[in-house]
Amino acid sequence: MSDHQPENLPATSPAGDAQTPATEVVDQRQGMFGVRGTGDTSGFGGLRRQVALPGGTPKPYGSWFDGATDRLEGLVGDGAIEKVVVDRGELTLHVQRDRLVEVCRHLRDDEALRFEFCSGVSGVHYPNETGRELHAVYHLMSMTHNRRIRLEVSVPDADPHIPSVVSVYPANDWHERETWDFFGIVFDGHPALTRIQMPDDWPGHPQRKDYPLGGIDVEYKGAVIPPPDTRRSYN
Amino acid sequence: MTQTQSTPSDPYATTRDTTEGKVFTVTGQDWDSVVAGLADEPEERVVVNMGPQHPSTHGVLRLILELEGETVTEARCGIGYLHTGIEKNMEFRNWTQGVTFCTRMDYLSPFYNEAAYSLAVERLLGIEDQIPEKANVMRVLLMELNRISSHLVAIATGGMEIGALTVMTIGFREREMTLDVFELITGLRMNHAFIRPGGVAQDLPPGALDKIREYITWMNKHLPEYAELCNANPIFKARLQDVGYLDLTGCMALGITGPPLRSTGYAMDLRKTQPYCGYETYDFDVPTWDTADSYGRFRVRLQEMHESLKIVEQCADRLAEMEGEPVMVADKKIGWPSQLAVGTDGMGNSLDHIKHIMGESMEALIHHFKLVTEGFRVPAGQAYVAVESPRGELGCHLVSDGGTKPYRAHFRDPSFANLQAMPIMCEGGMVADVIVAVASLDPVMGGVDR
Numbered sequence: 001m002s003d004h005q006p007e008n009l010p011a012t013s014p015a016g017d018a019q020t021p022a023t024e025v026v027d028q029r030q031g032m033f034g035v036r037g038t039g040d041t042s043g044f045g046g047l048r049r050q051v052a053l054p055g056g057t058p059k060p061y062g063s064w065f066d067g068a069t070d071r072l073e074g075l076v077g078d079g080a081i082e083k084v085v086v087d088r089g090e091l092t093l094h095v096q097r098d099r100l101v102e103v104c105r106h107l108r109d110d111e112a113l114r115f116e117f118c119s120g121v122s123g124v125h126y127p128n129e130t131g132r133e134l135h136a137v138y139h140l141m142s143m144t145h146n147r148r149i150r151l152e153v154s155v156p157d158a159d160p161h162i163p164s165v166v167s168v169y170p171a172n173d174w175h176e177r178e179t180w181d182f183f184g185i186v187f188d189g190h191p192a193l194t195r196i197q198m199p200d201d202w203p204g205h206p207q208r209k210d211y212p213l214g215g216i217d218v219e220y221k222g223a224v225i226p227p228p229d230t231r232r233s234y235n
Numbered sequence: 236m237t238q239t240q241s242t243p244s245d246p247y248a249t250t251r252d253t254t255e256g257k258v259f260t261v262t263g264q265d266w267d268s269v270v271a272g273l274a275d276e277p278e279e280r281v282v283v284n285m286g287p288q289h290p291s292t293h294g295v296l297r298l299i300l301e302l303e304g305e306t307v308t309e310a311r312c313g314i315g316y317l318h319t320g321i322e323k324n325m326e327f328r329n330w331t332q333g334v335t336f337c338t339r340m341d342y343l344s345p346f347y348n349e350a351a352y353s354l355a356v357e358r359l360l361g362i363e364d365q366i367p368e369k370a371n372v373m374r375v376l377l378m379e380l381n382r383i384s385s386h387l388v389a390i391a392t393g394g395m396e397i398g399a400l401t402v403m404t405i406g407f408r409e410r411e412m413t414l415d416v417f418e419l420i421t422g423l424r425m426n427h428a429f430i431r432p433g434g435v436a437q438d439l440p441p442g443a444l445d446k447i448r449e450y451i452t453w454m455n456k457h458l459p460e461y462a463e464l465c466n467a468n469p470i471f472k473a474r475l476q477d478v479g480y481l482d483l484t485g486c487m488a489l490g491i492t493g494p495p496l497r498s499t500g501y502a503m504d505l506r507k508t509q510p511y512c513g514y515e516t517y518d519f520d521v522p523t524w525d526t527a528d529s530y531g532r533f534r535v536r537l538q539e540m541h542e543s544l545k546i547v548e549q550c551a552d553r554l555a556e557m558e559g560e561p562v563m564v565a566d567k568k569i570g571w572p573s574q575l576a577v578g579t580d581g582m583g584n585s586l587d588h589i590k591h592i593m594g595e596s597m598e599a600l601i602h603h604f605k606l607v608t609e610g611f612r613v614p615a616g617q618a619y620v621a622v623e624s625p626r627g628e629l630g631c632h633l634v635s636d637g638g639t640k641p642y643r644a645h646f647r648d649p650s651f652a653n654l655q656a657m658p659i660m661c662e663g664g665m666v667a668d669v670i671v672a673v674a675s676l677d678p679v680m681g682g683v684d685r
Contacts, residue, residue, distance in 0.1 A: 023615075027636060051636040054616050087616050088358055116487055119621070120652065122632050122645035139619050139630060139647070146508050150619060171490025174655050175647075182322075197315040197684055207323050207643075228327040234609040234639045 023052035026129045029235060054087040061086045064147060068113060069093070075106040092150040097162050100153055104168040107140060107149070115140035115149060118165070120175035123183035125208045133157035134185050138165070138172075155185065164190035182207035280308070285669070287316045293392065293673065294680030298657070300669065307669060310661040312654055317684040325644040329610030330356055331571050333641055335428040337631075341648060341682030342425055343388050346381040347624035348646070348682075349430035350374055351631040354511055355620040356432035359613045359635050362564055369560040370434035371512045376447075376550035377420070377429065378512075378622075379543040383454070384413035385625035386536040386543075390461065393533070393674035397474045402464060409457055416450050419443055422582065434563035436573045439554060447551045454544055461537055475530035479660040479672030482527045489656050493627025493649055494539070495676060498524045498531035505623035517546050529675035536677075539625075569611050572603045610639040626650050626677055648682040 029051055032044035060066050061084065068091075069084055080099035085092040095103050107115040117140065124135040132154035140149045153162055164187035166173050176187040177196040184205035187193055195202060204211055215227025225231070259269045261283075269281075286297040297313035321340055325333045337352045338345040357363050391406025414424040420443055421429040421436070429436045465471045481491065483499040496503050502521040506514040522538035524531035563570040572592075576585035592600040615637040621630040627649030634643040653676045660672040 029636070029638065049637070052615055053636075088361065088618055090618065092617075117492075118490060119628060119630050119647045120490070122643075122647075124617075124634050124643045137617070137632060139632065141621075141628075143503060143508075148509075148619070150617075169490070170488045171652060171655065174651060178651075195315075197318040199315070206320065213323060213327055228324075233327075234329075 022055035022057075024055035025050045025052045026126050027051035028128070032234065054085055056083040057086040061091065064145075065091045068147070068149070071110065071112050072103070072106060075110060076103055090148070090150060092152055094152045094154070097153045097155055100151070101163050101165055101168060103151070104138075104140075104165045108168055113142065114144040115142045115147075117141040117143055118169035118171050121165075121172055121179050122175075123179045123185055123207065125183060125210075127157075127209045129154075131156045134160050134183060136162055136179060136185055160184055161186045161188050163188050164193075166190055181205065184208065283666075287313070293678055296654075296673070296678065296680055296683075298669065298673070300661075300666065302666065305666050307661050307664055307666060310658045310669065312657050314651075314654070314680070314683050317680045319685070321685045322644050322646065325641050327640065329639050330432055330613055330641060331606075331610060333644060334431050335426075337644070337646065338426050338428050339681065340646060340685050341624070341626070341629070341650060341679045343385045343679050343681075344381050344624050344626070344629075345425055345427055346374075346377045346430060347622055347629050349428065350378060350512070351620055351622045351624075351629050351646070352633070352644070353430050353432045354622065355618045355631040355633040356613065358618040358620055359616060359633060360432070360569065360611075361614070362433065362566065362569065365564050365566065367434055367561045367564065368513075369438075369554070369557045370562045370564075372550050372553050372557065373420075373435050373439065373562060374430055374512045375514065375517065376547060376554070377417070377435075379546040379550070380413055380416055382543045382625045383540050383547075384410045384417075386540050387413070389536055389625070389674070389677040390533065393671075393677070394465070394471075396670050396674050397471075399465070399468075399471060402461070405457070405460060405464075409454065412450055412453055416443075416446055419446050431563075431571055431573075433566075433569050433571060434561070436571070437575060438562050444551055444555055447547065451544060451548055451551070454540075458540060458544065465533065465537075472530060474671055475528065475533060475675075476526070477528050477530075478664065478668045479529040479532075479675045480527055481656055481660055485656070485659060489659070490652050491627070491656050493623075493625070493653065494532045494535045495653060495656070496627065497521065497535050499527040500525040505621055505628060509621070511620070511622060517549050519543075519546050529671050532675040532677075536625075567598070567602045568606075571606060572599075612637060612639055613641075621647070624649055626679070626682075627653060646682075646685060648685060650676075650678040650680070650682040651685075654678045654683055 029049045030047065032047050061069065065086060069081070073081060076099060080096050080103055081093050082096055083094040085094070107113050119139045119141060121136050121138050124137060126133055126135065134157060135152055135154045138151040140151065141147070155162055162185055164176055166176065167189070173191070174196060176190050177193060179185050180187060180193050181195040181198050182205055194200065198206065213227065213229035215229065217227065218225045261269060281302045283300045283302055284297060285300055287295040295316035297316065299311045299313055300307050301309040321336050325336050328336065333352060334349050337348045340348050357366065387406045387410040391403045391410070394402030394406065417427065418424050419440060421427040481495060483501055485491070486496045486499055492503065500523050502523050504521040507521055519542045522535050522542060524534050572588065574585045574588035575582055592603050613635040615635050617632065617634045619630055619632045621628045628647065629649055630647035632645040632647070633641055636642040656676065657673060661669045664672070
């Protein structure tokens with residue numbers, strides 16, 4: 001059922017491009033109603049759907065993307081940028097983690113790039129993408145050229161280390177602490193990588209997919225409603 | 236000197252008697268005894284915890300100040316006291332329900348949270364250019380009204396904290412007028428969940444435009460009072476000028492946006508540079524100041540309220556010619572069927588809508604049922620959309636896995652980012668100036684902690 005197309009997808013193609021971009025399977029979704037083991041005999045429990053994110057885009061990327069990526073590749077050399085994704089008008093560079101600080105420094109300092117503003121880092125957890133479970137996503141903006149760019153670094157859950165970019169973008173200080181707090185990504189070289197939102201002695205990293213939402217049953221007029229993560233819901 | 240009550244059964248609040256150094260529990264009006272207690276060791280530093288429950292720290296913000304006399308030698312923020320797991324919760328509700336959560340983050344500018352989130356969902360859906368014109372005008376109207384109400388709170392509480400109580404009372408008076416307009420249009424004073432993916436929840440109610448005109452007249456009369464009260468007031472200026480100084484270099488390094496950045500003279504405003512919701516079609520200016528201090532930020536906010544009022548006026552003119560136009564995207568598989576009305580038993584689906592889905596159109600009933608129970612699916616991918624909130628760049632990073640719920644929602648809240656500038660603005664200054672400096676950043680802890 002991997003070619004199953006839900007009928008409530010929007011009528012128009014979201015990409016808007018003539019060529020369909022390649023996709024990359026990161027996960028597989030099962031069933032239709034979220035909860036498992038309910039003895040659901042409707043057949044929906046057997047649904048398997050692939051979760052496929054937009055994959056690498058071939059050149060040319062269009063707009064200013066070509067000039068900027070060529071310039072950056074010329075400055076940092078081969079191997080630093082693993083993949084370039086252009087999707088929905090946004091440019092994403094997948095960066096090798098060892099080269100991240102170098103890439104950021106060039107992005108900030110080169111006058112043709114000049115991404116002087118970093119609006120922080122956010123984590124995304126893909127538990128079934130083996131070897132690349134944790135992603136750190138940086139959003140940069142060039143106020144000089146009025147452009148935005150996204151950097152993505154993926155690391156395995158077993159070795160969740162990413163070099164800190166606080167030396168290049170001091171603004172990322174708290175954002176890296178937050179990503180450590182919620183996802184357990186260790187930013188090496190951060191001046192004081194401590195929890196920021198959760199209490200210091202909190203066990204676990206709450207926004208990872210394997211961390212339960214928690215919550216208790218709510219009873220109202222005799223009916224019991226379970227918390228949202230154990231409730232029967234569409235997925 | 237500490238009195239601790241031992242409650243060994245509570246695992247989250249174990250207690251411990253401080254054994255090292257001296258501990259003073261300051262309860263107010265006993266500063267002399269604290270200073271006297273330090274007299275024998277004059278070199279010793281005093282670390283003061285200001286907050287998290289303090290009337291002048293803008294919510295549950297904890298400032299950890301190291302003092303030498305009344306000079307702050309080191310300052311740090313402790314945050315997280317209002318963390319409610321909004322981002323995590325959003326992963327368990329459908330895309331439309333997400334609005335209900337994110338509107339509660341920065342509770343002084345709920346429409347901006349909703350707009351950033353809705354714009355990001357719309358980019359993921361690829362329907363950015365299908366949003367009806369009227370929905371965009373209503374979004375701009377609500378956002379600019381919201382900028383006024385948010386800046387009014389910033390100025391009012393900022394004034395209250397330095398003892399300018401009249402600024403506080405008139406600030407909240409005008410804010411009430413703004414909230415009345417919100418209540419008429421959305422039904423609520425805050426936490427509206429009104430701007431939704433695809434448009435807005437409801438059309439303007441009857442009489443809304445008259446109310447907005449009345450509001451504009453009121454504000455045009457009363458906004459100049461702030462300038463008259465404060466702009467040249469020697470006490471106000473003495474407290475604010477050259478306090479909380481942060482120049483352009485500091486702002487760029489620390490990623491500071493909003494009024495603090497514009498008070499350095501840099502007219503950076505996403506409404507102008509990367510317009511959304513049709514901002515490029517409105518006539519307004521981006522006010523700046525050149526002193527890079529708290530007074531400059533106050534003047535920028537004050538001037539921005541006038542500019543917002545200009546935009547509100549233009550929105551009202553446009554809305555007057557748009558009666559009856561749609562406010563939700565035409566795609567029936569996305570457009571949420573929220574045709575609500577107030578009945579005898581409270582707010583519910585309007586009788587016209589019930590009649591339509593139950594008696595006239597089987598398709599409408601199916602769409603209603605599918606959207607309300609399951610929601611719409613969003614094609615896999617990620618998007619980052621930023622809007623210019625009253626406090627700076629509010630960004631929303633959304634990741635979809637192709638399902639009916641966000642796979643990940645992250646908000647780059649300007650209060651969170653701007654609060655990082657607290658130490659550089661306060662260290663080396665006086666304790667009393669910490670209050671002014673923090674107030675000039677205008678952090679909202681609901682947004683900082685999310």
